[in-house]
Amino acid sequence: NLLADYVEQNWHLHSSITEQIMxxxxxxxxxxxxxxxxxxxxxxxxxxxxxxxxxxIYFSFLIE
Structure with missing residues (x-):
């Protein structure tokens, strides 16, 4: 997947949160x-x- 490769390579370049969200x-x-x-x-x-x-699990505790 070209897009995934691009994102992996360039993730650190996109410092702002909005760019990461985009x-x-x-x-x-x-x-x-x-x-x-x-x-x-x-x-x-x-x-x-x-x-x-x-x-x-919760009900088993209640029963005991």
């Missing part, structure tokens, strides 16, 4: 919508599993 937006816009949705789906499935696990 670069991040540029990277995300270069991704396909499906990829972004997949990332979001994976992230949420992980958080849901964690929430369920935490609830189980």
């Amino acid at each position: 670069l991040v937006i540029l990277i995300y816009s270069s991704l396909k919508i499906e990829q972004i949705l997949l990332i979001i789906k994976i992230y949420f499935s992980f958080t849901l599993e964690r929430i369920v696990l935490m609830n189980k």
Whole structure:
């Protein structure tokens, strides 16, 4: 990915936060919508599993 290589090489040159944010937006816009949705789906499935696990642990403490 040319864009990723460019960002890696030039990240230290872009000192201001706004430029870094613009670069991040540029990277995300270069991704396909499906990829972004997949990332979001994976992230949420992980958080849901964690929430369920935490609830189980919490309730097991309550029962004891």
